[in-house]
Amino acid sequence: MANIQDVAALAGVSVATVSRVLNNSTSVVPGTRDRVLSAIRELNYNPNLTARNLRRAQTKMVLVLLPTVANPFYSRIVKGMEDIAHKNGYNVMLCNTNSDPAREKVYLELLKNRLADGAVLMSSDFETEYLMELGSIWPIVQCCEYNENTTLSRISINNEQAAYKAVEHLTKLGHKRIGMISAKNNFISTALREKGYKRALSDAGIALDPGFIMYGDYGYKSGLRLTTQLLSLENPPSALFAISDMMAIGGIKAAIQKGFSIPDDFAAVGFDNISFSSMYSPALTTISQPKYDMGCVAMELLLKGISGEETMQKTIVLEHELIIRESTVN
Amino acid sequence: MANIQDVAALAGVSVATVSRVLNNSTSVVPGTRDRVLSAIRELNYNPNLTARNLRRAQTKMVLVLLPTVANPFYSRIVKGMEDIAHKNGYNVMLCNTNSDPAREKVYLELLKNRLADGAVLMSSDFETEYLMELGSIWPIVQCCEYNENTTLSRISINNEQAAYKAVEHLTKLGHKRIGMISAKNNFISTALREKGYKRALSDAGIALDPGFIMYGDYGYKSGLRLTTQLLSLENPPSALFAISDMMAIGGIKAAIQKGFSIPDDFAAVGFDNISFSSMYSPALTTISQPKYDMGCVAMELLLKGISGEETMQKTIVLEHELIIRESTVN
DNA sequence: TTGTATGCGTTATCAC
DNA sequence: GTGATAACGCATACAA
Secondary structure, eight states, X not given: OOOHHHHHHHHTSOHHHHHHHHTTOSOOOHHHHHHHHHHHHHHTOOOOHHHHHHHHTOOSEEEEEESOTTSTHHHHHHHHHHHHHHHTTOEEEEEEOTTOHHHHHHHHGGGTTTSOSEEEESXXXXXXXXXXXXXXXSOEEEESSOOTTSOSEEEEEOHHHHHHHHHXXXXXXXXXXXXXXXXXXXXXXXXXHHHHHHHHHHHTTOOOOGGGEEEEOSSHHHHHHHHHHHHXXXXXXXXXXXXXXXXXXXXXXXXXXXXXXTTTTOEEEOSBOOHHHHHSSSOOBEEEOOXXXXXXXXXXXHHHHHHXXXXXXXXXXXXXXXXXXXXXXX | OOOHHHHHHHHTSOHHHHHHHHTTOSOOOHHHHHHHHHHHHHHTOOOOHHHHXXXXXXXXXXXXXXXXXTSTHHHHHHHHHXXXXXXXXXXXXXXXXXXXXXXXXXXHTTTTTTSOSEEEESSOOOOHHHHHHHHHHSOEEEESSOOTTSOSEEEEEOHHHHHHHHHHHHHHTTOOOEEEEEEOSOOHHHHHHHHHHHHHHHHTTOOOOGGGEEEEOSSHHHHHHHHHHHHTSSSOOSEEEESSHHHHHHHHHHHHHTTOOTTTTOEEEOSBOOHHHHHSSSOOBEEEOOHHHHHXXXXXXXXXXXXXXXXXXXXXXXXXXEEOOTTTOO
């Protein structure tokens, strides 16, 4: 594995000149330039980016922390992030945190070890202080979820309004008994979706039944279990609002298992519009977030922060959309 | 951001000593050791891993190339890889190639730039020569898919046997007209699954109908479209074997749309046992691969290659399992 | 336009 | 047990 010195020797120039053609910084006379280029080819030379990064005090690497790639909700977002990153010569290091604070910290601390130039956080249980301290040194962008006490940049949709729209869709269909399955976590989106649910009920003149709100995690099993419980109530709901598609699908499965017909006996609305939602039988009514765009915008913001082009912290809210499918309407 | 010199100065020792306590290499007297440690704390010092990596000619980073994280099949595998990598102080860089040869190459060439110490390939359209050349310099392990002309290590299941088992399950249920939806690609697994399908039919004394094998990609839409075509045949199949769960689910959706009852009118078997398979309605019969273990084994092999502990190329075949669910049996 | 020389932050070899 | 110091491979300020 040849290095820059070998190339310089073979081309009969100094390493500085080789470096110049490598980065086409200052102008190099065509003649020498060609000699260098052919030496590079002949030696099959590739620059050592570790050395370059050390010298330049950068890594051209960004961290993306997310709970898990297993949730298809994240895959489109990640795609957007990657596209923007690559376009700008950056690589992204995907970090599955499993929502484990210890793991999250391990990853984020890679910044301190100068192994990445910045980070996008898609879930974080970090202390406000810790986050602000790191954010004062390295660019950090929050995507989808955020700690509202920090002043770090954030990208999200209006979760309260989206949830309102989802539940309003159900009330307009005539449903009076609407259950909600939510999650026990610190995500701001969870709280806001619950708020939207309550406001929609209130606006429709429906009294809130606290027994109709159940808590699990984001997953299918959780949705299955909670909905089974809801449907076992003496006076069960006729419709369901779930904070994730996975939970909504679990809810539908529970209803099917109980012999309910969808959407006549039981209707369900999810959240996220993951790809499975349209594949499911019945296809799922859900809230769609502009996943790819969110990823793009988050990464653009991060890269601007890294380049110093944009240091102001921003709050960006993107549009969402209610997608009506078979799980609520025939 | 303090460096090792700052720490040395504050502790009143040389950088060499600081380095020693950092790597607890040679023994350092407890007294100086404590002074160094408290200097590190006081300065909030973190070693610059780029510099360390340059010096040590390593990166503690491995590449994992896969078509897309959007396919849940890969998430468990990746989890296994990550667990093993982290346990050994390595980070993994997940690379979504979208099966695009250009992108694949860009990623793999990161090895040449000394940005990673080795790579796991989970899909590759690389030329045999190219792969062998890189493999002669850096440890490379092939997982699930492989180029059979290379001598690189590989981990997989017996795809032919697994497909055989899946189709045999259908013939034993009495099905005589069994369609297959496959993909147009160069994956070794695809060819082997087709081979297993044919052998199972043959062993059951069923003549192969070439019109019963259709080709698409791995996805849901493809499965939906191809199965719709199969079911439009004058004499349509009563059962389906798909090379992926996503395709099988598309197939089931197609049958449902045509008013078929599953599994009475139409049965389907998939491949991969992605999490969504058990959530689907009807739940999908499928072949389960030991995803997590495959990931672990692949990464273990890679790390042994990197450490030089194991340089022999290996071929490892893991066990699979037929999982029977509602899509074939009531 | 090109070359020389220095430094990025470490680790490791050699002295003491 | 500890300290100088030379590398690692590159980019760049300064000279020429």
